[in-house]
Amino acid sequence: MGLLTPDQLESFNSQGYLVIESFSSKDEIDSMVKRMEQLVDQFGPSSTASIFSTKNQQQLTDDYFFESAENISFFFEEKAFGDDGNLKQPKQLSLNKVGHALHEIEPAFKKFSSSEKASGLMSSLGYKRPVIMQSMYIFKQPGIGGEVVPHQDNSFIYTEPQTCTGLWLALEDATILNGCLWAIPGSHKNGLVRKFFRDEDGVKFDRPSPSYDQKDFVPIEVKAGSLVVIHGNLIHQSFENQSTKSRHACSLHVVDTVGCKWAAENWIRRKVEPEPLYVN
């Protein structure tokens, strides 16, 4: 059921990422966007929520964050709040992301993430028993959508040996102006630079981030419906969205569960074992 052509595989192996245009249909995208609109509408002001920042990760120590691995949780932009502690704009324009189990709980997201094309893709990449460890709906809100600092997905979703692949679906056109992904082509070949781990004090990195030369990054501008396949060791980032257009995306992180071991110190500690996409 492999989906990628030899040329696509070669490009992925040399660049560390691959864009597959028109991976999702307009209907498929609409079903996810509409469902997210409903979920956000239903999410009341009294509901628990948290702030998400890739720059200030000490904030990610609370149970709300840890429990989000197996439910649907709402994370606000840092810049969404005024000095009085209230939201400066409607909640619909204030959320950074929703996660991390949309693919298990919400039918529209489950349909996409367990589709034959998603499985076929993982099969092409040689996965034997792939499991989606997290799903995120990322809003990248106009004006305040926060930057995502340079990182590798294997830092956060760690197996031994490393097997994380990111599947990042553009639900809206992603451009330089509204905060598209940027990556250093070929950087996946240099290995994992640091690990993000959880202990009794919360979560932290085992070492500081290296500094990167922004000249090495290339923008990955894509149309809605395009899928960006991201190698777990690819250095990638996105900038703050200073435009007036949002840049919604759905991101999945997949690991293999055969021939590798899930690290006990990962932030995700599942109570219920996740189902594989398929077993080869």
Ligand SMILES: O=C(O)CCC(=O)C(=O)O
């Ligand atoms: O959507 C973004 O801006 C960043 C997403 C990302 O880095 C990821 O899903 O690994």
